[in-house]
Amino acid sequence: MPLVTTTRTGLVDQVIAQMRELVASGEWPLGEKIPPETELVSALGVGRNTVREAVRALSHAGLLEVRQGDGTFVRATSELSGAVSRLCDTELRQVLEVRRALEVESARLAATARTENDVAELEVALRERDAAIDEGDPERVARTDSRLHLLLVEASHNPVLIQLYQGISEAVLSSVATTFDPTVPPERTVSHTELFEAVRDGCPEAAAAEAGGFLDELLAEFDERPGSARSAHSS
CATH class of the missing domain: 1.20.120.530 (GntR ligand-binding domain-like)
Known part of the structure; x- marks a missing residue:
């Protein structure tokens, strides 16, 4: 599933929804590292802060895990x-x-x-x-x-x-x-x-x-x- 450029309304929510779908569909496999921040910024057409906020929200929900110095990894396939x-x-x-x-x-x-x-x-x-x-x-x-x-x-x-x-x-x-x-x-x-x-x-x-x-x-x-x-x- 390719990432698509978002509109300017509800940017964080849109990025979260796309990332969640990439995890749920297996495009981002369990245990694997997701693309780096610079690549996500370019693919989504949003700023670094928007990507960081989306990653932070999904990390809090348990889907992603940020490992300092190593990147961000898929931790689970759903919030539950x-x-x-x-x-x-x-x-x-x-x-x-x-x-x-x-x-x-x-x-x-x-x-x-x-x-x-x-x-x-x-x-x-x-x-x-x-x-x-x-x-x-x-x-x-x-x-x-x-x-x-x-x-x-x-x-x-x-x-x-x-x-x-x-x-x-x-x-x-x-x-x-x-x-x-x-x-x-x-x-x-x-x-x-x-x-x-x-x-x-x-x-x-x-x-x-x-x-x-x-x-x-x-x-x-x-x-x-x-x-x-x-x-x-x-x-």
Whole structure:
């Protein structure tokens, strides 16, 4: 999507709207640096102060992150996910707790609401996740595992639940990347086969139990880490 020259009314709002669309569309990918200020000034036909104010507003909203001496980077794809990821940057346990709350109910609903197309997409996503684990590629594992869980939530066909989960997508991706250990043999990594089968076979209670079970394991592992609040309390 090319940048277009703005009119003189509501310049900051227009620049914010264009930047937000570039982020949401993926033209400015998550984690990547956006064009430098001089390039934005030229492309938009506005002054430096207008660009700086727009960047400041989007940084405050959580979409962009200004790194002094390094540039400005895309931090989130929406204001909601930006706010959530900003709150959860160092709060892995809280992210896992929220994931558990949303994913357990999503699995329960998906077991009765899923369509044949949902099942087919889930099966492909599961194979891709397992292949990534076999390869021991942390980045690919994080991406494929997160996609599998998003598809499970989407199979619930509950639009409110789906929107809430999409809002924490960056936090989910981060939590998967943080908890995956490439030194653990693939056969000892948490399997989602039983979860998929419970959803496919229409077993809501089994699906909910599977969805909650692996997250309970992650929470227990987190609490046993040296330095965690619960570990310190128990000692």
